[in-house]
Amino acid sequence: MPAMSGPYRFDPSHDRASRHHPRPVRPHAFVPPSPLADIAREPIEDSHPAIPSALYSWSDEPGAAHGAARSEQTSRKTRRDPSPSRLAYRLNRLWLTPVIRRGVTVGAPVLILSLSIGLWLGDESRRDQIATFFNDLRTGIENRPEFQVNTLSVDARSDAVAQAVIQRLSLSFPVSSFHLDLPALRRSIEALNAVETAALRIGSDGVLQVSVTEREPAMVWRHRGGLDLVDSEGRSIARLAARDVRADLPLVAGEGAPEAMAEARQLFDAAHPLRDRLRGLVRVSERRWDVVLDRDQRILLPAQGAVAALERVLALDSVQDLLARDVRAVDLRDPSRPTIRLSQTAMSELHRIRNQASGVSDR
Amino acid sequence: MTDLYQSQRAMRNMRQQAMQRGVIAVLDIGTFKVACLILKFGVSSGATEGSGVGNMAGQASFRVIGAGTTRSRGVRFGEIAAMAETERAVRTALQTAQKMAQVRVDHAIVCFSGGEARSYGLEGAVELDGAHVVENDIARVLAACEVPDLGAGREVLHAQPVNFMLDHRSGLSDPRGQAGRKLSCDMHLLSIDADVVQNLVHCLKRCDVEMAGLAASSYVSGLASLVEDEQELGSAAIDLGGGATGLSIFIKKHMIFADTVRLGGDHVTTDIAKGLQIPYSAAERIKTFYGGVQATGKDDREIIEVGGDSGDWDKDRRTITRSELIGIMRPRVEEILEEVRARLDAAGFDHLPSQQIVLTGGGSQIPGLDGLAARILGQQVRLGRPMRVQGLPQAATGPAFAGIVGLCLFAAQPQDEWWDFDIPSDRFSARPLRRAMKWFRDNW
Known part of the structure; x- marks a missing residue:
């Protein structure tokens, strides 16, 4: 045994030196670190710097092959076996299985949460309680004074229309602005005949402001039921009790007259030279116009090119004073064959003059 | 034999499956330590073709994503001596690696040094059916190799074709498609004690991991520590492990012994x-810090405190010189190297053209070992470290990890083994339909 008989073992001076210095400078401190250091196992000091890496997990429990170390072990505090138990190992592997992992981290919380919420909501009275709570909250907010509408103000040109609008809305104040469906109200106002457009606005002072644009009456339409005011698009605005109320408006008559309102307007414009004598226009068979003048004179216009035909008659009139004569009707329905219908007296007078000219006796 | 063939094929299929899934563990069950690496495949396809870099033995195709090392327990001479202890050590290593990789592994490729591996050189020859060598001819010539009596309770661990001969032309690595009449092959067969393998399989099964491959650690440490030229020209890798010293001889990139x-x-x-x-x-x-095999004058003056915790003050305060420690270590190291020399001589290593010897394994870190080994084994001795693989922790790059790094390479690019070829169709008994068809065709 060479180690047992080393000279330093029995050297008294060395022994004494080591007694004087309980922690002598260790000789290996001058030796460069051995390349074997990185595989050193079982350092005697716990904090040995030679094992830098967490890769190593040497156990303190000696293996079955290394029973010699056991005596040293038992003198020290026994440490836990670093190897995982079978259960720990299996659980760790289970935890590393993606399906299980996702199930535990995502699936289980979602399941538990949904289950508990479902169970909690399973009680009818609790659901009602929640519903009541939210309803109360809602009505509480809706009924706040900031959202109350207290008055209605209608801007309209005529009082009648304003009254009609108020009647149509039939709101009972105060009402929350959340309960007012402004588009629907607007549609219902615009459904009135006299109203062209309406604008609704809730002001900050709790006023529902309705601005109404009324339709402009353009003509009076006489029909079987009576007299109507119609606008330029032919839509009827209101009933008229008598023609005299709106004598300023031109008169049209006949079925289908409102549908041809644009042509009627052109004809009235064209017939301006005859304005003193013009009584009105009559729509015949929803197809063509008759111009009715006083003295029961009529100008029968064709369905196509009515304005041109009227201008032609007017030209004849200006040259030959056609309409001032005793003519019952000027018939232009066939533009290639304009015809004049004379009155009975004019007809007999014409016969008489012709006979006189031809020398035929007066019967 | 067919049983082993089937089980090796099953392991090969399992390995391919695991590699398709992308994660596989490699496990080195040694006497000193149990190391585990988790490899992730498919991270990169390796060097592109035409870039001037070869496939680098396949190590570009994987990456180490987890590593765990623990002190081995219950292992003697590379064989399991206490199953429960070994199981704990394997569990520790596997769990550490799994925690680092954050992935669960179900398949492991294992290497071990025990089991008294024995090498056999086999040869077989067949006449070709056609004018060219086809796949089936290779299977036939491999099947024609005469298997020696391995002894009771022994199994084949590796059976690698190392050389093909076509008529008089030798040294073919892949004779397929070549014209000739007679195909013969040399095969290297490594037999191992079946019980040792059974114990390993059982141990892994107790850790809920299936064995997807098995390799001798002397072979895989040779794969990792020999450079390509050395493998090509002829060299021996000596893996100085904890309980057993493995040696493997490579030539023409094949292990021959x-x-x-x-x-x-x-x-x-x-x-x-x-x-x-x-x-x-x-x-x-003391061995790892102060060990050595070459005593110098300075070592006489270098005092080592022996230490101890026995409670006897005198005993615990003993000191020795480093030369005394060397005096203890050197005879044993010499004995190991002499034994290796004897094995190399028996294998006929001195007839190889190049006689490079590479020392690796944890024991090769003893200072001065290369000088001692040169005196015993021959002049061409160097210390080898395993080659680098992607993602390997720094702490696992030392020569002690040659085995496990070689196992990574083995997993990424396994050499063709006998069971990688199909059984020749004329012996194949598992397809009765084809045989019935053949019988009908022959007899009707």
Whole structure:
């Protein structure tokens, strides 16, 4: 045994030196670190710097092959076996299985949460309680004074229309602005005949402001039921009790007259030279116009090119004073064959003059 | 034989499956440590073709994503001696690696040094059916190799075709498609004790991991520590492990011989513990810090405190010189190297054209070992470290990890083995339909 008989073992001076210095400078401190250091196992000091890496997990429990170390072990505090138990190992592997992992981290919380919420909501009275709570909250907010509408103000040109609008809305104040469906109200106002457009606005002072644009009456339409005011698009605005109320408006008559309102307007414009004598226009068979003048004179216009035909008659009139004569009707329905219908007296007078000219006796 | 063929094929299929899934563990069950690496495949396809870089033995195709090392327990001479202890050590290593990788592995490729590996050289020859060598001819010539009597309870661990001959032309690595009449092959067969393998399989099964491959650690440490030229020209890798020293001889990139000496670093430690009468762990520490095999004058003056925790003050304060420690270690290291020399001589290593010897394994870190080895084994000795693989932790790059790094390479690019070829169709009994068809065709 060479180690047992080393000279330093029995050297008294060395022994004494080591007694004087309980922690002598260790000789290996001058030796460069051995390349074997990185595989050193079982350092005697716990904090040995030679094992830098967490890769190593040497156990303190000696293996079955290394029973010699056991005596040293038992003198020290026994440490836990670093190897995982079978259960720990299996659980760790289970935890590393993606399906299980996702199930535990995502699936289980979602399941538990949904289950508990479902169970909690399973009680009818609790659901009602929640519903009541939210309803109360809602009505509480809706009924706040900031959202109350207290008055209605209608801007309209005529009082009648304003009254009609108020009647149509039939709101009972105060009402929350959340309960007012402004588009629907607007549609219902615009459904009135006299109203062209309406604008609704809730002001900050709790006023529902309705601005109404009324339709402009353009003509009076006489029909079987009576007299109507119609606008330029032919839509009827209101009933008229008598023609005299709106004598300023031109008169049209006949079925289908409102549908041809644009042509009627052109004809009235064209017939301006005859304005003193013009009584009105009559729509015949929803197809063509008759111009009715006083003295029961009529100008029968064709369905196509009515304005041109009227201008032609007017030209004849200006040259030959056609309409001032005793003519019952000027018939232009066939533009290639304009015809004049004379009155009975004019007809007999014409016969008489012709006979006189031809020398035929007066019967 | 067919049983083993089937089980090896099953392991090969399992390995391919695991590699398709992308994650596989490699496990080195040694006497000193149990190391585990988790490899992720498919991270990169490796060097592109035409870039001037080869496929680098396949190590570009994987990445190490987890590593765990723990002290081995219950293993002697590379064989399991206490199953429950070994199981705990394997569990520790696997769990550490799994925690690092954050992935669960179900398949492991294992290497071990025990089991008294024995090498056999086999040869077989067949006449070709057609004018060219086809796949089936290779299977036939491999099947024609005469298997020696392996002995009771022994199984084939590796059976690699190392050389093909077509008529008089030798040294073919892939004779397929070549014209000739007679195809013969040399095969290297490594037999192993079946019970040792059974114990390993059982141990892994108890850790809920399936064995997807098996390799001799002397072979895989040769794969990792020999450079390409050395593998090509002829060299021996000597893996100085804890309980056994493996040696493998490579030429033309094939292993042609492997053997193990059942002596290793543990015996050196035991010698120190016995000689100095100190605990095993203290002996291991003294060996790793102060060990060596070449004594110099300075070593006489270098005092080592033996230490100890026995309670006897005089005993715990003993000191020795480093030359005394060397005096304990050197005879044992010499004995190991002499034993290796004897095995190499028996294998006819001195007839190889190049006689490079590479020392690797944890024991190769003893200072001065290369000088001693040169004196015993021959002049061409170098210390080898495993090649680098992607993602390997720095702490696992030392020569002690040659085995496991080689196992990574083995997993990424396994060499063709006998069971990688199909059974020749004329012997194939598993397809009765085809045989029935053949019978009908022959007889009707």
